[in-house]
Amino acid sequence: MDEERRQGSAAGGRRAPGELESSVKSVLWAATGALTAAQVTERLPGSLAYTTVLTILSRLYDKGQLTRERAGRGYAYAPVRDEAEDTAVRMVSLLERGTDRQAVLARFVSELSTEDDSLIQALLRGKNRS
Amino acid sequence: MRISVYIPLAVAAVLAVVGPALARRLHPRTATWALTGAALVAAGGWIGALALLASTLFGQIPQVAFLGAWSIRVLRAEDPVARAVGAACAAALLCATATLGTACWRHGRVLMAAFKECRRMPGSDELAVIDAARVEAFALPGAPGSPGRVVVSTGMLQVLDSSEREALLAHERAHLRGHHHFLLLALRLAAAACPLLYPLAREGAFCVERWADEDAATAVGDRAVIGRAVAVAALAAAGNQHRAGMLAATGGPVPRRVRALFAPPPPPRRMPLVVITALVALCCVSLVDATQDATTLFGGAHHAFSMAHARFHARHDLPHHTAAGLVRTDRA
Numbered sequence: 001m002d003e004e005r006r007q008g009s010a011a012g013g014r015r016a017p018g019e020l021e022s023s024v025k026s027v028l029w030a031a032t033g034a035l036t037a038a039q040v041t042e043r044l045p046g047s048l049a050y051t052t053v054l055t056i057l058s059r060l061y062d063k064g065q066l067t068r069e070r071a072g073r074g075y076a077y078a079p080v081r082d083e084a085e086d087t088a089v090r091m092v093s094l095l096e097r098g099t100d101r102q103a104v105l106a107r108f109v110s111e112l113s114t115e116d117d118s119l120i121q122a123l124l125r126g127k128n129r130s
Numbered sequence: 131m132r133i134s135v136y137i138p139l140a141v142a143a144v145l146a147v148v149g150p151a152l153a154r155r156l157h158p159r160t161a162t163w164a165l166t167g168a169a170l171v172a173a174g175g176w177i178g179a180l181a182l183l184a185s186t187l188f189g190q191i192p193q194v195a196f197l198g199a200w201s202i203r204v205l206r207a208e209d210p211v212a213r214a215v216g217a218a219c220a221a222a223l224l225c226a227t228a229t230l231g232t233a234c235w236r237h238g239r240v241l242m243a244a245f246k247e248c249r250r251m252p253g254s255d256e257l258a259v260i261d262a263a264r265v266e267a268f269a270l271p272g273a274p275g276s277p278g279r280v281v282v283s284t285g286m287l288q289v290l291d292s293s294e295r296e297a298l299l300a301h302e303r304a305h306l307r308g309h310h311h312f313l314l315l316a317l318r319l320a321a322a323a324c325p326l327l328y329p330l331a332r333e334g335a336f337c338v339e340r341w342a343d344e345d346a347a348t349a350v351g352d353r354a355v356i357g358r359a360v361a362v363a364a365l366a367a368a369g370n371q372h373r374a375g376m377l378a379a380t381g382g383p384v385p386r387r388v389r390a391l392f393a394p395p396p397p398p399r400r401m402p403l404v405v406i407t408a409l410v411a412l413c414c415v416s417l418v419d420a421t422q423d424a425t426t427l428f429g430g431a432h433h434a435f436s437m438a439h440a441r442f443h444a445r446h447d448l449p450h451h452t453a454a455g456l457v458r459t460d461r462a
Contacts, residue, residue, distance in 0.1 A: 019299070022280065023296060023299065025255070026282065029287050030287035030290070045293040065255070088261060091247070092264070094240075094244065101240050102318070102335065104241045106314065107267070109267075109360060109364040109384055111367070111368065112364055116364075117365065120364060120365055123385065127358070
């Protein structure tokens with residue numbers, strides 16, 4: 001497993017197909033409008049081949065996760081937003097179980113205090129300068 | 131038993147004080163395992179020592195002594211534990227079992243709810259996006275044997291740039307791969323059994339995040355980008371959400387993570403691990419020693435009971451059988 005993780009480095013090496021799908025999905029959901037395969041490739045870090053991105057996009061489309069519309073010679077893709085509302089409500093209720101969920105759900109970032117806020121901003125500024 | 135039975139209790143107290151500081155000097159992965167192991171052993175030692183301390187008092191209850199077929203008089207005479215201490219330990223033991231039971235039930239329910247949510251999600255995709263402005267991301271564990279999901283809100287995806295998004299995915303992936311939820315659960319339960327261990331559980335939860343950060347840094351090949359992702363996400367989340375007073379009061383885990391990621395990777399160290407292992411070993415050895423002492427004590431009381439019975443039956447020329455029917459006596 002470690003081996004696999006090391007291979008999936010920023011150099012754009014081999015990565016599990018599931019991981020690439022996640023990356024492509026995250027790009028599409030972050031975007032405001034539909035994106036073509038070329039635009040998605042551009043917004044992915046590393047150097048993924050255009051054809052790889054195209055394959056992933058059509059696979060996600062086949063799974064019914066994306067919609068597409070004609071754009072020039074190809075397609076522009078956007079995520080399907082059905083049912084997401086319902087899932088969001090359930091997820092939030094799961095998160096709001098107070099201290100109980102802390103033992104189960106590892107959250108990316110915990111809440112900040114006001115001092116933390118300014119501390120982090122200072123850290124970011126320091127990093128950008130160097 | 132006079133001293134050794136108190137050592138596990140002392141170890142829990144010492145770990146509560148020095149454990150977090152020692153863990154801070156270890157690689158987060160090693161620190162997490164060390165803290166979880168130490169917390170579990172210390173919680174076991176805590177419960178075991180309380181049970182031993184309460185046992186001699188419990189054994190003096192006439193009905194219990196009758197069933198166990200031991201002499202109350204001998205037990206009381208030999209008992210190294212003051213009555214008040216025994217009673218206090220019995221009360222503490224009751225509290226510990228009650229809170230542990232409650233914690234098992236509550237955390238177990240959330241875990242089951244998480245497994246259920248994970249199953250409900252369509253397909254087998256790793257990433258589940260929730261279409262919400264709220265800045266949120268977490269690893270949703272799947273039931274054993276089925277893969278978990280990375281749940282991210284659109285709000286979170288929009289505040290991060292492309293490399294930071296990869297960093298976030300790698301971080302949550304590390305949680306799922308490492309089955310970190312089991313470690314978090316173990317830490318919580320240990321703290322529920324022994325409240326002294328709460329600092330260990332809190333530091334352990336922090337180490338789990340640091341561990342995922344370090345794994346993500348290896349996967350992405352850049353430490354600073356993980357640090358930036360954590361910083362940006364935390365600032366955005368703070369702007370979007372109402373501030374939960376409880377977590378904010380404990381303060382500081384996010385800046386500590388960011389600082390660690392902007393610094394060079396942690397060097398491998400051995401010494402803190404040796405200290406934690408020694409404390410854990412001390413806890414185990416003293417508990418075993420105290421258990422042996424208690425066994426000897428009850429054995430003596432049992433022997434005295436048997437002898438008294440044998441004498442009683444011989445004097446009155448009664449057939450040999452004992453009240454509980456549990457004790458075999460020699461026809462001496």
